[in-house]
Amino acid sequence: MRIAANISMLFTELALPQRFAAAREAGFDGVEIQFPYEHEAEALAAAARAAGMPVVLINVPAGDLAAGDVGLGALPGRRAEFRAAVARCIPYARALGVRRVNVLAGRPGPAADPAACHAALVGNLRHAAECLAPSGIRVMVEPVNPHDVPGFFLDRLAPAVRAVREAGHPGLGVQFDLYHMARTEPDLGAAIAEAGGLIGHVQFADTPGRHEPFTGGIDFAGALAALARAGYADWLAAEYRPAGRTQDGLGWLPRLRAAIQGAGSGNSRSSAM
Template identity: 35%
Template sequence: MLKFSANLSLLFTEVPLIERFKLAKQYGFTAVEIQFPYCINANLLRDVMEDNDLQLVLFNVDADDLLQGGEGLACVPGKRQQFQRAVDIASHYADILKPTAINVLPGRCSEPAHYLTYVDTFKDNLLFATQAFTVLGIQTVFEAINTIDMPGFIISNGEHMLSILNALKQPTLLMQYDIYHLHKMGEDVNRFISAYADKIGHIQFADCPGRGQPGTGNINFEGVFTTISTSTYKGWVGAEYNPVGTTAKSLHWLTHL
C-alpha cells in the first residue's frame, strides 16, 4: 500500500498555507511536505500538524534565488557560508518538526566552464548538511531536476545522483526521485525505481509535460504506482503537482487507487 503525502506548497493553494493542513487531512492525507516552511514559525507549524494529526515528512533547505531564476545556494562557490547558515536554520526547524528527510536542492551553473567547480562545491555542502541532519536522526536527500524547466541545473538524471551517492558514501544520504523531472529528461522511471529503490529516500510525482495531476499528461501512473508498490521502497510518495482546476477536483487519482 503506497503512502501519499500532499505537497502543501502546490496543493490547496486556494487558501493560505496555514489553512492547507486542515484540507489535506479532510481529503485523506496523513502526511504533508512543504518546499520552504520558513515563512511560518516552527512551533506554530508543529501545533497545526498536531491539531490535524499530520506528519511532516519533508522540507527543503533554503535555496536562495533558485526559484526566481538564479543559481540557487548549495552549489555556488561564493555562497558556502550562506549555505551553512541555511542548514542551521533547517536544523532548527527539523528539531521541532521531526521530518523524515530534508532535501538539498543542488542549483544551477550559469557558466558551463565552471560546472565541475559547482559540482564539487555541491558535494562539499551536501556532506556538511548530511552530517548536520544525521545528528538529529534525519535523512538527507537531494534531487535531479530537468534542464528544460531549469536550464543549467547541475544534476539532471538518476545516474548522476548515483555517482554522488557513491562518492560521498553516507548511510543517511539518499536520492529524492522526482518522476516528473526524470520522465521529462527521457529516463525510464520504472526501470530506475525498480533497480535502485533502496537508494531512494523520497519520491515525488506530477504528470508530464504540464506538471499537473495524474491523467493530465502522458505518464502511465497505474504502471508507475505498481512499480513503486512492488519495489523495496517503503517511504512516502509526494503529490507535488500544479492542480488543473481546483485541488479537490484534481484528487481523482487518490480516490480511484
C-alpha cells in the same frame, strides 16, 4: 506507501496554516512543505498537530528565490551560505518532526567548472548529512529536468546518484520525482531500478503539464510496481500544479491508492533511516 500533499503547491486557495486541515479532509496521510521559513516553526507545528498531519519533508533554504536562485548545493562560491542554510533548516526540521530534508543543487551558470560544482555538491551533501543525522533526519538531493529549470546542475538522474555515492554518508538519498524523471530518463522503470535503494523520497505529477496524475503520459501503475521491486515503501508526495481548485481535482486519490495495492508495496522495505 502513504500519500502526502505538497502544501506549497496544493490548497493554495488557503493560508499555509489552514492547508494542513484541508489536506486531512481531502484524504491525504501527511504533508510536505517546500520552504516553510516565512512562518514561525512552532506555529506550523501546532497547525500540523491540530490537523493530525505529519510533516514528512521540507527543503533546505535555496538562496534568494526572488533573485532567481534555485538552490545552493553545487555552487562552489557559496559554501558558507549553504552551511548557514542548513543551520536555518535544522530547527524547522526538528520542530516539524520531519525525517527527510531536500537539498537543491542550484544553477551554477554556463561559465562554472562542472568538476568544481560536483565537488562542492559532494562536500555540501556530506556536511548536511553530518549535521542532520543526530536528529534522525535523512538528506535528499533531487535531480530536476532542464525543461522546467534550464541550467540546473543535476539535470538527470545519473549525476545525482554519483554525488550521493561519492559523499559516502548513510544518511543521504535521492529524491525521485516521477515527473522530473519522466522528462529526462528514456525509461522510467529502468531509472527507478538504477536509483534502487538510494531512493529516499518520491514525489509525483503527470507529464507534460505537471498536473494531476492520470491526466498525462506517466504509467503510474508501472512506476509503482518498479518502486515496489526496488524495495521502496515510504511516502509518495503529490507535488503538482492543480488544473483548477485543488479540492475539485482529487478524483485521482482512490485510483492511486488502488494502484499502490496492486503494486504489492506492502512487502517492500521501508526507506526509514
